[in-house]
Amino acid sequence: MGTIEVNGKVLETDEEGYLQNLSDWSPEVAEYMAKQDGLELTENHWEVINFLREYYEEYQIAPAVRVLTKAIGKKLGPDKGNSKYLYELFPYGPAKQACKYAGLPKPTGCV
Amino acid sequence: MADFEVPELKEEIAPPPVREGVTGHLKPFVADAKFQEPLGYPGELVDNWQEVAIAKMGELLGKYRSLRVFLDICVKCGACTDKCHYFLGTTDGNNMPVARQDLLRRVYRRYFTFAGKYFPKLVGAVDLTEEVLDQWYSYYHQCSQCRRCSVFCPYGIDTAEISMAAREIMDSVGKGQKYCNEIIGKVIKIGNNLGLPQPALADTLEGLEEEVKMDTGRDVRFPLDEKGAEVLLVTPSADFFAEPHVDGLIGYAKVFHQAGISWTLSSYASEAANFGMFIGSYENMRKLALRIREAALELGVKRIVFGECGHAWRVAYAFLNTLAGPFDFLDPKYPVPQHICEVTYDLIKRGALKLDPSANDHRRVTFHDSCNVARATRMGDFPGGQFVIPREILKSVCNHFYDMPADTIYDATFCCGGGGGLLTDDLIELRVKGALPRMEALKHVVEEYGVTHLVAICAICKSQFSKVLPYYGFEMDQILSLHQLVGDALVFEAQA
Numbered sequence: 001m002g003t004i005e006v007n008g009k010v011l012e013t014d015e016e017g018y019l020q021n022l023s024d025w026s027p028e029v030a031e032y033m034a035k036q037d038g039l040e041l042t043e044n045h046w047e048v049i050n051f052l053r054e055y056y057e058e059y060q061i062a063p064a065v066r067v068l069t070k071a072i073g074k075k076l077g078p079d080k081g082n083s084k085y086l087y088e089l090f091p092y093g094p095a096k097q098a099c100k101y102a103g104l105p106k107p108t109g110c111v
Numbered sequence: 112m113a114d115f116e117v118p119e120l121k122e123e124i125a126p127p128p129v130r131e132g133v134t135g136h137l138k139p140f141v142a143d144a145k146f147q148e149p150l151g152y153p154g155e156l157v158d159n160w161q162e163v164a165i166a167k168m169g170e171l172l173g174k175y176r177s178l179r180v181f182l183d184i185c186v187k188c189g190a191c192t193d194k195c196h197y198f199l200g201t202t203d204g205n206n207m208p209v210a211r212q213d214l215l216r217r218v219y220r221r222y223f224t225f226a227g228k229y230f231p232k233l234v235g236a237v238d239l240t241e242e243v244l245d246q247w248y249s250y251y252h253q254c255s256q257c258r259r260c261s262v263f264c265p266y267g268i269d270t271a272e273i274s275m276a277a278r279e280i281m282d283s284v285g286k287g288q289k290y291c292n293e294i295i296g297k298v299i300k301i302g303n304n305l306g307l308p309q310p311a312l313a314d315t316l317e318g319l320e321e322e323v324k325m326d327t328g329r330d331v332r333f334p335l336d337e338k339g340a341e342v343l344l345v346t347p348s349a350d351f352f353a354e355p356h357v358d359g360l361i362g363y364a365k366v367f368h369q370a371g372i373s374w375t376l377s378s379y380a381s382e383a384a385n386f387g388m389f390i391g392s393y394e395n396m397r398k399l400a401l402r403i404r405e406a407a408l409e410l411g412v413k414r415i416v417f418g419e420c421g422h423a424w425r426v427a428y429a430f431l432n433t434l435a436g437p438f439d440f441l442d443p444k445y446p447v448p449q450h451i452c453e454v455t456y457d458l459i460k461r462g463a464l465k466l467d468p469s470a471n472d473h474r475r476v477t478f479h480d481s482c483n484v485a486r487a488t489r490m491g492d493f494p495g496g497q498f499v500i501p502r503e504i505l506k507s508v509c510n511h512f513y514d515m516p517a518d519t520i521y522d523a524t525f526c527c528g529g530g531g532g533l534l535t536d537d538l539i540e541l542r543v544k545g546a547l548p549r550m551e552a553l554k555h556v557v558e559e560y561g562v563t564h565l566v567a568i569c570a571i572c573k574s575q576f577s578k579v580l581p582y583y584g585f586e587m588d589q590i591l592s593l594h595q596l597v598g599d600a601l602v603f604e605a606q607a
Contacts, residue, residue, distance in 0.1 A: 001143075015140050015289075015537070016536065016537070058310075059308065059310055059311035059314065060306075060308055060311070061305065061306060061307050061308060061311045063311075063315075064307075064311075064315045064318075064351055064352040064353075064357070065352065065353055065354050065357065066315070066318055066319065066322065066354075066357055067314065067315055067318050070318060070322070083354055084588075087587075095352075095353070096536070107305060107352070108290075108293055108294050108297060108304060108305060108306065109294055109297075109303070109304030109305045109347075109348055109349055109352070109384070110304060110347055110348075110349040110353075110356075110384060110420075110534060110570035110571045110573075110574050111305065111349050111352055111353040111356075111574055
């Protein structure tokens with residue numbers, strides 16, 4: 001277990017830095033986590049993060065990779081609707097890194 | 112890329128000089144109370160843990176005759192020492208199978224044998240101390256239970272069974288592994304390893320129907336919870352979620368579609384994997400297996416088919432009837448359960464699928480035998496079917512197939528490096544190092560035959576390879592699902 005401090009607030013995380021409580025999330029949390037990884041969040045990153053949050057709110061789970069790539073393809077153009085592009089945005093893997101920035105729990109299982 | 116040393120790929124797989132304890136620091140996150148308790152285990156290390164552990168060991172020795180035999184029978188011949196991928200990749204002496212077994216064997220001798228009780232030093236017996244428990248936690252989570260060592264052991268000692276027992280003992284004292292136990296909890300609560308609830312699953316499958324329609328113009332269905340279907344397909348939830356797994360799922364759907372077999376997935380039993388096996392827990396394994404029985408009864412299916420998942424097929428093939436049988440309500444004309452590869456192979460043999468292997472001409476492929484399928488199960492009605500059937504399918508759908516070196520395939524196959532409940536980021540160093548022998552074998556066929564893709568029939572293998580291939584200079588998308596190639600080669604005939 002760990003904590004991160006964002007905007008003067010101490011937030012609980014799990015061992016790998018995923019937020020323990022969904023409600024602790026704010027855009028600054030994503031910015032903070034990205035900075036730790038040496039990444040700067042662009043508008044396209046935010047499209048992914050926002051979609052993840054919307055999807056999670058509806059389904060209580062992160063979207064499957066094909067659901068995500070299709071949605072991003074619609075928003076950013078078909079040339080970006082594939083996992084290769086998502087890996088360019090999130091080098092540690094869209095499922096994990098993007099979920100972390102979005103404040104969602106880490107996907108578990110054989111993935 | 113990595114904050115540890117990635118081993119160098121060599122021409123030959125050769126035993127390295129032993130370095131004692133170099134991966135003693137590798138251990139997965141310990142499960143906290145919220146992951147332990149739903150499985151019936153203490154939330155944290157109990158005060159009298161030594162007493163509980165020894166009692167548990169005694170219970171297991173009484174229940175599993177094999178465990179006692181394996182602990183008694185080793186003659187230290189050394190045949191196993193260079194057979195473990197984790198030893199070859201990490202060079203840590205404790206990853207030699209005999210050394211791994213000895214971690215438990217020494218304690219067994221101390222408490223359960225005459226010589227160990229009275230002359231412990233003479234027989235290498237040791238007390239169960241906190242240091243020993245820590246070593247167990249580390250090195251029994253550096254065993255993927257792949258059973259390659261047991262193939263070379265003249266007595267057939269199965270290290271997997273010893274590591275399963277060790278993990279069960281650790282669970283019972285409150286020192287469980289987060290990755291496995293969190294996942295088992297999700298299956299019990301929601302139905303699959305991911306925690307994918309029914310509405311999300313339905314939405315995902317609907318998306319796949321649209322995708323296949325766009326690609327092929329055909330209405331290939333991905334039915335969910337449809338009563339009266341002939342086949343219940345039980346597949347790893349990674350097939351819904353991840354790449355390249357999902358392309359395998361699309362392949363199964365195309366096969367069922369073209370063969371005219373009505374099928375369904377179940378949101379209640381939306382997981383083939385059974386991590387109960389990895390932690391050696393009969394009770395948890397049974398709980399998960401019973402979900403499949405309940406779903407099959409509820410949906411009124413005639414057959415149960417398993418998708419591409421290695422250890423799921425072991426549990427299904429070897430234990431399902433014991434755990435959740437009898438399956439006398441299923442159609443006796445078909446094996447109970449059946450593997451998707453058996454289904455596809457039978458259809459190909461009967462000429463029921465029209466295939467155009469030239470659709471895969473841009474691929475030159477090799478096949479990775481998944482450990483649990485290779486060494487713990489069979490397919491078809493002839494010995495060695497589990498090796499022959501996937502290869503025969505591949506050869507029917509792809510013109511360029513090349514096997515990796517003989518000492519790395521069939522029952523001598525090397526684990527992907529992520530099996531047995533180790534497919535977790537907190538063990539990435541171990542996973543990368545454990546993949547070394549397979550990567551060396553792959554490099555051989557890449558250089559010799561221009562192989563472009565590794566094909567597998569296990570969700571863990573697929574995820575593991577997409578993660579570790581880049582560490583060795585390959586691309587993450589060089590791993591494919593077998594049924595993706597089937598789906599790509601399938602020629603859709605006019606629907607009646």
